[in-house]
Amino acid sequence: TQLLEQSPQFLSIQEGENLTVYCNSSSVFSSLQWYRQEPGEGPVLLVTVVTGGEVKKLKRLTFQFGDARKDSSLHITAAQPGDTGLYLCAGWGAQKLVFGQGTRLTINP
Amino acid sequence: NAGVMQNPRHLVRRRGQEARLRCSPMKGHSHVYWYRQLPEEGLKFMVYLQKENIIDESGMPKERFSAEFPKEGPSILRIQQVVRGDSAAYFCASSGGGNQPQHFGDGTRLSIL
Numbered sequence: 001t002q003l004l005e006q007s008p009q010f011l012s013i014q015e016g017e018n019l020t021v022y023c024n025s026s027s028v029f030s031s032l033q034w035y036r037q038e039p040g041e042g043p044v045l046l047v048t049v050v051t052g053g054e055v056k057k058l059k060r061l062t063f064q065f066g067d068a069r070k071d072s073s074l075h076i077t078a079a080q081p082g083d084t085g086l087y088l089c090a091g092w093g094a095q096k097l098v099f100g101q102g103t104r105l106t107i108n109p
Numbered sequence: 110n111a112g113v114m115q116n117p118r119h120l121v122r123r124r125g126q127e128a129r130l131r132c133s134p135m136k137g138h139s140h141v142y143w144y145r146q147l148p149e150e151g152l153k154f155m156v157y158l159q160k161e162n163i164i165d166e167s168g169m170p171k172e173r174f175s176a177e178f179p180k181e182g183p184s185i186l187r188i189q190q191v192v193r194g195d196s197a198a199y200f201c202a203s204s205g206g207g208n209q210p211q212h213f214g215d216g217t218r219l220s221i222l
Contacts, residue, residue: 004151035213042202042216045210086149088151095164096154097142097152098154099144099154
């Protein structure tokens with residue numbers, strides 16, 4: 001069974017600080033996706049990483065896929081209150097997405 | 110709005126009743142996935158369907174749960190004889206197939222009294 005472990009599970013920081021969320025597995029994934037979910041809504045895709053070692057940037061968000069395609073990280077620079085939400089990583093394996101348990105991020109003004 | 114549409118958004122049932130959750134995929138998508146989410150947790154895969162076919166139901170409980178995606182109309186997730194433990198948010202996603210990105214609906218929140 002493929003599993004994805006996210007850490008930390010909860011993170012509360014002040015506006016302007018930097019943070020990193022980790023997504024780790026013992027399994028290799030052909031691709032990995034990051035989603036953000038707001039209360040009462042479905043997850044919204046932020047990025048897909050496919051190649052080992054790949055780095056993608058989305059404004060203040062930087063996503064990295066590990067060289068062995070077993071782990072990924074999301075780094076947010078100068079966090080803003082609008083970044084508050086549940087961040088989910090998901091790996092594509094065996095025709096379905098396997099989700100991590102999520103990181104609940106709160107940015108305090 | 111051409112996105113994934115789920116209804117109802119909220120559903121309340123008493124123990125023993127049936128719950129039917131509907132999902133209309135994004136236009137042009139013929140692949141549908143159902144997930145279940147408990148509070149403050151990630152999404153757990155339940156079933157993957159294409160039109161008129163169940164491709165992977167490895168995440169579906171063996172009893173009381175069934176899913177279909179008919180040739181015409183929405184995909185339906187059906188839960189018979191609901192129990193308190195079925196309370197959760199159920200999300201549907203659709204894609205164009207393969208490992209193309211999945212687009213999610215806003216879910217159905219099922220509450221069992």
